[in-house]
Amino acid sequence: MTLSRRHMLISGLTVVAAGAVPRFAYAAAATPRRLVFVIQRGAADGLAIVAPTGDPAYAAARGALAEEAGGASLNGLFTLHPALAAGAGLYRAKQAHFAHSVATAYRDRSHFDGQNVLEGGGSRPYEKSDGWVGRLLTLLPAAEREALAIAPAVPLALRGSAPVATYAPSRLPQADADLIARLSALYADDALLHPLWDSAVKTQELAGDIGGNNGRNGADLGKLAASLMLPADGARVMMIETGGWDTHSGQRGRLTAQLRGLDQLVGALQVGLDAAWNDTLVVVATEFGRTVAVNGTGGTDHGTGSAAMFFGGALAGGGPVAGGMVSADWPGLSAANRLDGRDLKPTRSLESVIGAAIAHHYALDPARVMRTLYPDA
Amino acid sequence: MPSLYLAANRFGLGRRFDDPATDDPQAWLLRQLDDYDPVPVPIAALPGRAAIAAAYVEYQDDRRAMRRNALDDVAQKDGTGTAMAPELQRLSRSAIRTHYVDAAAARLASAVATPMPFPERLVHFWSNHFAVSADKLPVIGFAGNYEFEAIRPHIMGKFSDLLIAAVRHPAMLLYLDQAQSFGPDSPVSDRIRARGRRQAPGLNENLAREIMELHTLGVRTGYTQADVTAFAKVLTGLTVAGLGRGAGQRLMPAGAADGDTVFIAPLHEPGAQSIMGKRYAQGGADQAEAVLLDLARHPATARHIATKLARHFSGDTPAPALVARLEADFLRTGGDLTSLYRTLVAAPEAWAADPAMFKSPWDWTVSVMRSLKLPALGDRQNVPSLFTQLGQPIWRPGSPAGYDDLVATWAGSAALMQRVELASRIAGRIGDRVDARQLAPLILADALTTQTAQALARADSPGQALALLYASPAFLRR
Numbered sequence: 065m066t067l068s069r070r071h072m073l074i075s076g077l078t079v080v081a082a083g084a085v086p087r088f089a090y091a092a093a094a095t096p097r098r099l100v101f102v103i104q105r106g107a108a109d110g111l112a113i114v115a116p117t118g119d120p121a122y123a124a125a126r127g128a129l130a131e132e133a134g135g136a137s138l139n140g141l142f143t144l145h146p147a148l149a150a151g152a153g154l155y156r157a158k159q160a161h162f163a164h165s166v167a168t169a170y171r172d173r174s175h176f177d178g179q180n181v182l183e184g185g186g187s188r189p190y191e192k193s194d195g196w197v198g199r200l201l202t203l204l205p206a207a208e209r210e211a212l213a214i215a216p217a218v219p220l221a222l223r224g225s226a227p228v229a230t231y232a233p234s235r236l237p238q239a240d241a242d243l244i245a246r247l248s249a250l251y252a253d254d255a256l257l258h259p260l261w262d263s264a265v266k267t268q269e270l271a272g273d274i275g276g277n278n279g280r281n282g283a284d285l286g287k288l289a290a291s292l293m294l295p296a297d298g299a300r301v302m303m304i305e306t307g308g309w310d311t312h313s314g315q316r317g318r319l320t321a322q323l324r325g326l327d328q329l330v331g332a333l334q335v336g337l338d339a340a341w342n343d344t345l346v347v348v349a350t351e352f353g354r355t356v357a358v359n360g361t362g363g364t365d366h367g368t369g370s371a372a373m374f375f376g377g378a379l380a381g382g383g384p385v386a387g388g389m390v391s392a393d394w395p396g397l398s399a400a401n402r403l404d405g406r407d408l409k410p411t412r413s414l415e416s417v418i419g420a421a422i423a424h425h426y427a428l429d430p431a432r433v434m435r436t437l438y439p440d441a
Numbered sequence: 442m443p444s445l446y447l448a449a450n451r452f453g454l455g456r457r458f459d460d461p462a463t464d465d466p467q468a469w470l471l472r473q474l475d476d477y478d479p480v481p482v483p484i485a486a487l488p489g490r491a492a493i494a495a496a497y498v499e500y501q502d503d504r505r506a507m508r509r510n511a512l513d514d515v516a517q518k519d520g521t522g523t524a525m526a527p528e529l530q531r532l533s534r535s536a537i538r539t540h541y542v543d544a545a546a547a548r549l550a551s552a553v554a555t556p557m558p559f560p561e562r563l564v565h566f567w568s569n570h571f572a573v574s575a576d577k578l579p580v581i582g583f584a585g586n587y588e589f590e591a592i593r594p595h596i597m598g599k600f601s602d603l604l605i606a607a608v609r610h611p612a613m614l615l616y617l618d619q620a621q622s623f624g625p626d627s628p629v630s631d632r633i634r635a636r637g638r639r640q641a642p643g644l645n646e647n648l649a650r651e652i653m654e655l656h657t658l659g660v661r662t663g664y665t666q667a668d669v670t671a672f673a674k675v676l677t678g679l680t681v682a683g684l685g686r687g688a689g690q691r692l693m694p695a696g697a698a699d700g701d702t703v704f705i706a707p708l709h710e711p712g713a714q715s716i717m718g719k720r721y722a723q724g725g726a727d728q729a730e731a732v733l734l735d736l737a738r739h740p741a742t743a744r745h746i747a748t749k750l751a752r753h754f755s756g757d758t759p760a761p762a763l764v765a766r767l768e769a770d771f772l773r774t775g776g777d778l779t780s781l782y783r784t785l786v787a788a789p790e791a792w793a794a795d796p797a798m799f800k801s802p803w804d805w806t807v808s809v810m811r812s813l814k815l816p817a818l819g820d821r822q823n824v825p826s827l828f829t830q831l832g833q834p835i836w837r838p839g840s841p842a843g844y845d846d847l848v849a850t851w852a853g854s855a856a857l858m859q860r861v862e863l864a865s866r867i868a869g870r871i872g873d874r875v876d877a878r879q880l881a882p883l884i885l886a887d888a889l890t891t892q893t894a895q896a897l898a899r900a901d902s903p904g905q906a907l908a909l910l911y912a913s914p915a916f917l918r919r
Contacts, residue, residue, distance in 0.1 A: 243865060243905055247912055250896045254914050256799070256852060264854035264861075 096208045097343045097378075097426060098293055100333065101197055101221060101303045102326070104350035105179060106310035109364055110371030111356065111397075111408060112319055114162045114390060117143040121397040125356045129316060129364075138162065142390045147323035150331035151373070158380040158388035163417045165369045165392050167352060167410030169440070173366035175310070178351030183221035185415065187440040196418075196437040197303060198224025203428055203436055204301075212292060212299035214285065222303050229299070231292065282325030283332045290336020293344075304329070309350060313361035330375050342377030345425040347418060349373075355406050356397055369395075369408035374421055384430075385421035415441045443467055443792045446888035450919035451754060451791065451798065453558030455808025458883045470559050470786045474779055477560040479593045483550040487543060490590065490611070493582040494700025496536035498683055537582040541575060544585020545828075545835045546821045553810045560596065563782065565803065566753055568592045568836075571607035571656055572843030575836045579615040579684060583700075584836035587612035600746065600776030601737035604656060608648070608733065609702045611681040617648035617841060620684065624677035624710025629692065644710075649673035651841045657736040659745035664717055671714040675721060675729050678709030743771035746781075749846070754785050756796035757847050763790040794888075797918040799852040801844065802831035804919060805860060809867065809911055812884045813875060818867065831863070832856055861912045868907035877906035881913075888915040 112129060116122050118141035123130045135144040136152035142164070144152050154160035170181040170189065177189035184192030185199070201209050201224060211228040213219055222228045244265055251257040285304060293299050306326065311318050326348070334341050353370030379387030393411040395401050403409040415438040422437065423430035434441060448466030449456040463469045555561045568588045575584045591610035595603040607613055614620045622645035623630050630642070649672040654660045683699025692705045704726040713722050719735065721728050736742060747767035751759035767784055774780045785791055800808065806827070810818060818827065828835050832851075838844045878897050881889050893913040900906035910916060 242901065243861070243908055246896060246900070246905070246909060247861060250892060250909065250913065253892075256848070257857070257914055257917070260852060260854045260857050262854075264858040 096300055098208075098337070098340060098345070099197075099200075099301045099422070099425065100289065100293075100344065100346045101301075102329070102346065102348040103179070103183070103219070103221065103303065103305055104309045104326075104348060105305065105307045106175060106350075107178070107352050107354055107366055108309040108322075108350040108370060109311060109315065109319060109354040110164060110350075110369065111353065111364075112315070113145050113148070113323065113373075114138070114164055114371040115143045115145065116141055116164070116394065116397060119394070119397045121399075125358075125397055127358045128362065129358050138390050141392075141394065145319075145323050147320045148327045150327045150334070151375070154330070154334070154375055155388060158386070159375060159377055161374040161379055161385045161387055161421075162371055162390045163374070163385070163392070163412070163414075164371045164390060165395055165408055165411045166372055166414040166417055167369050168414050170352065171368065173352065173368075175351060175366075180220065182349060182351045182414075183219060185438045185440075191440075192220075194224040195219070195221035196415075197221045197301060198226065198228070199436050200422060200433075201226035201228075201301065203433065204426065208300045208426075210297075210299050211301040211303075213303040213305075214289060214292075215303070215305050219303055219305065222301075279321070279324035279328040283328035285325075286329035286332025287336050289329075290333050294337060294340060311354070311363045312359065312365060313363040315358075315363040334375075334377075344376045345378065345421060346375040347372070347421065348375070349414060349418065353408050356402055356408060357406065367407035368403050369410035372414055372417060376425075378425060383421075383424040385417065385424065391417070413441060444794065444888070445886040446915065447792055447794070447919075449558070449886065450800075450804075450808065450888075452562065452786070454552055454555075454562055454804065455558070455811045456884050456886065457811045457814055458880060459814075460883075462886065467786050471783065473557040473559040474597065474782055476557055477597055478555075478557065479596075480589075481551045481555060483547040483554070484589050484593075487547055487585070487589070488540070490583075490586055490700045491698055493537075493540050493586055494611070494683060494698070496540060497579060497582055498699050500537055501684075537578075540582040540586075541584060541836075542822060542825060544589070546824045548585065548588065548835065549807070549810075549824055550816070552807045553814070553816070558811075559782075563596050564588065564593055566750075567596055567603060569838070569843035569846075570749060571603075571613070572838050572841055573612045573616040573836065574838050574840065575834075576839060577616055580612050580836075583610070583612035583615065586610075588836070597779050598777075599737075600742075600771070600778055601734050603778065604652075604737050605730065605733050607656070608652060609679070611684065611700055611702055613648070614679060614681050614702065615684065617651055618645040619648040619676060620680045621645055622648070622673065622677050622680075623708050624674060626712075627677060627710055628707040644670070644673050644677065646670060646673040649676055652733075652736065655842055657745065658739055658741040659748075662741040662745070668716050671716045672732060674710035675714050675716070675732050678704045678706060678726065679729060680705060680708065737776055740768075740772065743768045743776070746776075747771055750781060750785060751790070753798075753846055754791045755788070755793070756798055757849075758796075760790045763788050796848075799848045799850075800917060800919050801851050802828060802833040802856070802860075803835070805917065806831065806863075808916070809864070812880065812911075813871070831859055857917075860917070861908070864908040864911035865904075868904040868911065871904065871907060873903040875907055876903060877910045880907070881910050884910070885913070885915050890915065 111126070135146035135148060136155065137143050138155060142162070144155065151160055168178070168181045169187040170178050180189045181187070183195045185196030186192040197211070198221065201211055209226055211222055211226065213222050213228060213230045215230055218228045218230055247261060248265070251261045289302055289304055293302055308318070308322055330346060333344070333346060337344055349372045350370055353367040354364035355367045359365055374385050379385065385391070395409040395411050397408070399405055401409060416434070419434045419437055419441070420430060422428070423433040443466045445462060445466055448470055449460070452470050552558070552561050571592065573580050573584055573587055575581045587610045591606040591613070592603070595606050621642065623642045625644050633642070646669055650669045653664050653669060653672065658664060680703060682693045682697035682701045682703045692707055694703055697703045706725055709725060711723060713720055714728070715721070716732055721731055724731070744764070747764045748759065751763045751767055755763060766788070767781055770780055770784045806818070825835055833844065844850065877900070881894060881897055885893070893915065896909050896913070897906045900909055
């Protein structure tokens, strides 16, 4: 019979006060710890996902979009988007944490640059050639280092010295990304084909996305991810790509579909991972937020501060990113309190929140984690 | 010199890899008008009208029998549902469906194999102008036969002959409900009313209206509702033997085979009719022919046809001068179609690279297959579903107006992605057996740009290069 290290420690060191046990003593959990990073490409609207309904300026600024906020009340200030039903349940079970008015170090409003900073973990776009998850792998024991991206190629966030596998579901489109890119170049100067092709490529990205099929695409993705993470030799660190968050128009319906997909994704992960859910941390983050005001087409434009989401059974145990709470140093939505008069002002760095959550999840020294994941922070 | 690319794509259906590079594309096109083959081999091999009618009659009989059985069942077992059992329905539909699939495959094979693609394009043009749509059950089996027997033999003759052949074909009579139209004061209607058992079947204006609006004069060209009604009365009596429903079937002439177009005098509305200010004296089938001949010669018809032809060969907004020349040609020759085609081939407007037209899914697929002389793209059974997927089901435009003929009709983002995916699939299957770098100049001729040539040269595989060729801007257009 092999005893787990935790079991031995607990049975052998009963006289030692828990606080005196070095953190690394807990390094090997009952089941290996798992991490899922869900990236929301396109700038997800944190103000609609975790709506500050208690802010006096909220209803006026959000107009018609404010009426949507009929979901679970999280505390006196925040209401969860109604499409996040499983998310609300996890919050009640203290297995969900929402961090608001957060942003990376990036302050401009380009998707590509913003995603590059979010994934690379630098302070400026294209500063890093590897990603924060890739660097995290170097801190993890071998048993928890197996990494996989559900994508045709390794995304920047997972790149680094450790090997990373990719898995692309077979229902990906026939026209491969390379052919698509070559046609984009071939059509670049064609007044008819260029816009048609742009829109075709965008639509295709959306069709394969979590929002489709009334959220079932998200559930399928979550189920797939769980099945890849559950086996003894399965992945321990996973990255899931989601797109379609760039809601410049008709945000209400589109965001609802996106969130329904995301909610089913998280729900399917919880169900699929079973007992391993208690040792799993899910991090959901986007490159930046969206404007406080609604634009003329029922959508919102590129902004700055947004919300990050954390899910997992272990969050119920407390820590710096504890389940059942919304953390925010809330700046307020009145025009005077906005960044550049338009965006939710970021009051905390997203990097610090993710770093703290990761350090706690893996019981690693927070300073070391920050140095490795976000050396510039 | 006129462009070889435009001759092959705008007027034709795309070059084949071994097509000679003629130095007089206009002469090449004009020769095709003389050498046109109305009955190419794949089409000659198809069963005729009688076999299709038999399949439809069998289907109708089966359906009636099933209804009867279902009613018996109700009486005996108090069961429910009068619908035909699905498996029997499938079986009896399958014969009709087979005619449709065979005809669609023959149409594709003819278009791919022909060395005379200009007249072939004209067949497709006229078939779409006089559109029937196979979403109506009686039309499914007849749609191919309609194109082969009503359209193909008449595209080099007078417009009036083409019009009359199209209107009289069972597919059109069934599609636009003429087979069920009764003269309100015809002897048959009088008899039915006298018996008083049920309401007499009445006039159906569908065919009359569409002939005026779509086939000849064009919408809003001065005819009135009264003209439509009068024309509908003129058309009464024209029906299809064996296939129509109702009382008329007992009146079929003795010699008529199922599926024959027949004129039944007792169904015809008696009396003279006045249409657009002209009086048409009482008559039989000749009354309708007189009206059709006048409609075919009408100046509004000349303008309507001139505009549609000019658009097909010179772009969404044809130059008024080209339309005017075609219109004058039409009026001068009394609707001689070959003369119109010659005018088009001579027209500088049709040889301008800009504006280009966007190939329809049909045009594009045919040109892909022609480029490599591919006899098929898979199972013959799947020909219809391929075009349905691409957004242009064969003989099923869904409306008597046919498919629109504008760039915007076919140049959609999803449609473009579908073409790219299909190109990628076809190219993947052909793989390295074809070198697209060598194929491109043979196919695109003078329209091969340096960008496209470079893209092909830099492709990461022969398959990718072939997909890029089929998705290249010049290949997508005509």
